[in-house]
Amino acid sequence: MKLSINKWYASLFSFGIIIVLPIIVLALWSVSGKWIFPALIPQKVDFNTIKHMINDPIFFPSILNSFVIASSTTVTSLAIALPAARYFAFQKDLSSRVVEGVIYLPLILPAIAIVTSSQILFLKFHLTGTFLGIVLIHTYVCLPYAMQILLESYRQLGEGYYLTAQSLGAKPWYIFHHITWPLLKNGVGTAATLVFIVSFSQYLPTFFIGGGQIITLPMLLLPYANNGRLVLASSYSIVFLICTLIGVFILKLIMRRK
Amino acid sequence: MNKKKLLVLPFIILNSVVIIAALFKGVQVSLGYYPLIGLKRLTLINYQYVLTNSFFKESLVYSCYLALTATLLSLFLGGLLAFLLLKVKSSVLHTIISLPISLPHIIVALMAMQLISQSGIISRLFYQLGIIQEIGEFPLLIHDVPGCGILLVFLYKEIPYVAVTVLAILLQLKMGYIEVAKSLGASSIRVFFTILLPMLQKTLITLFIILFCFTFASFEVPYLLGSPGHPTIALTIYDLLSQSDLITRPQAFALDIVMSIVCLIVTFIALTCSRFLPGGRKTF
Numbered sequence: 001m002k003l004s005i006n007k008w009y010a011s012l013f014s015f016g017i018i019i020v021l022p023i024i025v026l027a028l029w030s031v032s033g034k035w036i037f038p039a040l041i042p043q044k045v046d047f048n049t050i051k052h053m054i055n056d057p058i059f060f061p062s063i064l065n066s067f068v069i070a071s072s073t074t075v076t077s078l079a080i081a082l083p084a085a086r087y088f089a090f091q092k093d094l095s096s097r098v099v100e101g102v103i104y105l106p107l108i109l110p111a112i113a114i115v116t117s118s119q120i121l122f123l124k125f126h127l128t129g130t131f132l133g134i135v136l137i138h139t140y141v142c143l144p145y146a147m148q149i150l151l152e153s154y155r156q157l158g159e160g161y162y163l164t165a166q167s168l169g170a171k172p173w174y175i176f177h178h179i180t181w182p183l184l185k186n187g188v189g190t191a192a193t194l195v196f197i198v199s200f201s202q203y204l205p206t207f208f209i210g211g212g213q214i215i216t217l218p219m220l221l222l223p224y225a226n227n228g229r230l231v232l233a234s235s236y237s238i239v240f241l242i243c244t245l246i247g248v249f250i251l252k253l254i255m256r257r258k
Numbered sequence: 259m260n261k262k263k264l265l266v267l268p269f270i271i272l273n274s275v276v277i278i279a280a281l282f283k284g285v286q287v288s289l290g291y292y293p294l295i296g297l298k299r300l301t302l303i304n305y306q307y308v309l310t311n312s313f314f315k316e317s318l319v320y321s322c323y324l325a326l327t328a329t330l331l332s333l334f335l336g337g338l339l340a341f342l343l344l345k346v347k348s349s350v351l352h353t354i355i356s357l358p359i360s361l362p363h364i365i366v367a368l369m370a371m372q373l374i375s376q377s378g379i380i381s382r383l384f385y386q387l388g389i390i391q392e393i394g395e396f397p398l399l400i401h402d403v404p405g406c407g408i409l410l411v412f413l414y415k416e417i418p419y420v421a422v423t424v425l426a427i428l429l430q431l432k433m434g435y436i437e438v439a440k441s442l443g444a445s446s447i448r449v450f451f452t453i454l455l456p457m458l459q460k461t462l463i464t465l466f467i468i469l470f471c472f473t474f475a476s477f478e479v480p481y482l483l484g485s486p487g488h489p490t491i492a493l494t495i496y497d498l499l500s501q502s503d504l505i506t507r508p509q510a511f512a513l514d515i516v517m518s519i520v521c522l523i524v525t526f527i528a529l530t531c532s533r534f535l536p537g538g539r540k541t542f
Contacts, residue, residue, distance in 0.1 A: 008345045015339060016354040019418070022369035023357075025379055029372055037377045037393055038385040084269035087262060097529070100464065102273075107468050108525050109277065110475030112492045113514035116499060117284030118276055140276045143269065201362030204477055218364055225368045225482055234372075237365045244360070 029234035049231045053239070058215055063243060066200055066216040069131065070247060073138040073199040074192050080139065081146035081191065088147075089154035103147045106140060114140070115208045122209055129211040137205040142195040149194065153187025189255040196247050200240075217243065281518065288512035295504045304512040314494065314513065318520070321490040324405050325474035328412035329466055335413070336420025337462070343425050358418045366411045367482040374399040374407060400483050407483035412473055420465055427461050456537025463532040470528075471521045491517055 029035070030050065032042035053059060088099050106114070115137065119128065127133030157180070165175045181188075203218040210216075217240045224233040286292075290301040308314045343352060358366065373379050381396035390396055400407040439449050477492040484490060489497065491513060498510035532538050 008342060009348070012339075012342045012346045012348070012351050012355070015342070016351050019354055019357055019414070022366075022373050022414075025372050026365070026369050038382045040379070040382055040386060080268045080272060083265035087266040091262075104464070104468065105277065106273065108471045108521050109281075110471065110492070110514070110517045110521055112475055112477055112495055113284065113518045114276060114280055116495065117287075117511065117514055118280035120283045120287070121279050136272070137276070140272060143273070147269075197360045201364070203364065218362065221364050221368075222478065222482070225364060225371070228371075230368070230372060233368050237368060240362070240365065 026234050026237055029230055030238045032231060050235050053232060053235045058220065062215045062217050062220055063239070065214055066218075066243065067247065069134055069138060069206070069214075069216060070196050070199040072131070072135045073142055074195045074251070076135060076139045077142045077146045077195045078188065078192060081143055081150050082188070085147055085150035085154050089151050090159050099151075103144055103151070105144075107144045111141065112204055115205050119208045128209055129213040131214065133209045134206055134214060137209045138199045138202055141202060141205055142198050145194045145198055146191040149187055149191040150184075153184050153191075157183050185255060189251065192251050192255070193248050196251060197244055200244055200247065281515070284511045284514050287508050288515050290508055292504075292508055295507075297508070304508045305516070308509055308512045308516060314491075317489050317491045317494045318516070320405075320488050321474050321492070322520075324408055324412075324480070324490065325470050328409050328416065328473045329469040331409070332413055332416035332420050332469060333462060333466060336417045336465075337424055337458075339417055339421035340424035340428060343421060344428055355418050356422050358415050359422065361415070363411065363415065363476065363478045364482070366414055367407075367479050370407050370411050370414075370483060371400060374410065376400075401485050403485045403488055405480075405484065405488075408479050411479050411483065412476075416469055416473075420469075423461060423465060424458065427458060431457050451536065455535065459532060459535045459537055463528050463535075467525045467528050470524055474521060474524075475517060 028042055031045050031047060033044035033046035033048060035042040035044075088094075088103070094102075118137065122128045122133050122137075127136065161179050161183070162175055165179055166172075170178075201218055202216075203222055206214065206216050206219060210219075217236065221233060221236045221240060224236060288304050290297050290299055290304060292298075339355070343355065371378065375381070376393050376396045376398065381390070381393065384390045384396060385393070399410075435453050436449055439453055444452070475492050476490075477496060480490040480493055481496070484493065495510045495513050495517075498506045498513070
């Protein structure tokens with residue numbers, strides 16, 4: 001029995017290695033001054049590319065844009081998903097498969113089809129090239145993720161507490177503040193984190209709706225990776241990962257304070 | 259009651275405006291109504307062209323091949339990984355396994371280049387070990403026709419996603435059923451078909467639909483790792499739209515619609531299968 005547990009552990013451990021190894025290689029690439037075939041580790045380590053990247057005038061604006069878009073998308077998505085998830089969790093008219101269908105439709109329909117077609121629509125309303133337009137399309141893309149998590153949280157929460165408080169004469173806002181929110185906080189935190197990450201890594205919606213005027217990190221990353229500029233692309237990837245971690249950390253802080 | 263329905267209004271409005279209005283525009287243009295370049299007569303010629311031209315047909319088939327292979331392998335391996343996670347309760351390993359879920363596809367594609375390209379780490383390791391004598395002997399795993407690089411990126415991203423989702427279901431279910439069945443003498447195959455499959459199949463079908471549709475339509479990964487001569491359908495649309503010539507745009511929108519219909523048909527088939535599998539009817 002002991003041996004078989006060790007065997008399971010070893011298999012899971014090797015899965016972990018397969019996952020971590022590429023990330024280490026990515027980090028090594030970002031600081032490699034010279035790393036030519038067939039060397040297994042960089043022949044020269046320097047931070048020239050990273051300096052070069054930071055001195056690029058587009059560097060800080062692209063980070064700022066990414067943060068502004070991802071945080072606005074997080075707020076908008078939660079504002080839309082919280083009430084909608086509440087409704088779907090406690091309604092009795094629709095079967096769970098129908099609710100799933102409505103929520104997952106944006107994941108089923110090809111993103112590129114929706115983005116390219118809605119570009120015409122957004123052009124008409126002068127939303128292309130604006131932050132509002134990008135946030136709207138990002139919210140559309142991220143809503144299924146937020147809905148999935150919040151729906152599950154509401155279902156676990158149940159309606160009992162709400163109804164009890166209501167029958168005791170509590171006002172809806174009071175109920176939300178003292179009962180629903182404290183119990184729902186974890187779910188909201190997870191949903192916010194996921195939406196932030198998904199929005200942060202969007203390329204196509206930003207490209208088509210932003211019309212190339214609003215530059216985010218993925219829009220810099222993709223061309224560099226495509227042109228085989230591995231060192232620069234890796235540096236941007238590391239910046240990207242650090243930014244996501246900072247974003248997630250800030251979200252955690254906000255959720256803890258409330 | 260009506261007041262409660264108001265809660266869901268912003269959600270419905272955003273989704274339906276984007277989906278219905280956008281696809282309506284897409285259908286309009288693909289049917290040849292494109293006043294911007296003076297086209298106003300409705301015609302099916304774009305669809306006819308897109309569905310008969312061998313280049314478009316090939317990219318459609320190629321996308322289906324990539325999506326099906328990646329999805330089925332992810333479901334199978336992700337399912338196995340879920341059981342592994344259930345057996346080994348190491349929170350560090352659990353966190354590491356769920357790491358790829360939050361990595362963006364562009365970065366994973368970049369990691370694939372650094373790992374499995376001809377000058378990648380694995381090739382270098384083979385060289386150092388004397389398995390290959392020169393760089394060209396390492397097989398082409400990136401920009402290749404079978405799409406190894408693309409598939410590996412999706413597997414790296416999707417196996418943990420499947421595993422974590424299935425694990426959540428497994429933890430909710432009462433594993434006691436399996437113990438009982440086994441102590442009553444049920445074989446592993448029997449346990450799988452009468453207990454596990456009915457309990458898991460709805461989740462697996464949902465995962466299949468989401469993963470298939472995502473992989474089928476994904477742009478970044480085939481853009482970075484795909485074979486130049488074999489574009490996926492999303493790449494074809496992107497190419498048609500980035501041309502300055504507006505005349506090819508209706509074809510791109512026809513492809514958009516064809517793509518959406520393929521996704522809806524696959525979803526419908528998967529849901530129908532789910533109904534006829536054990537455990538499917540109960541929920542209706």
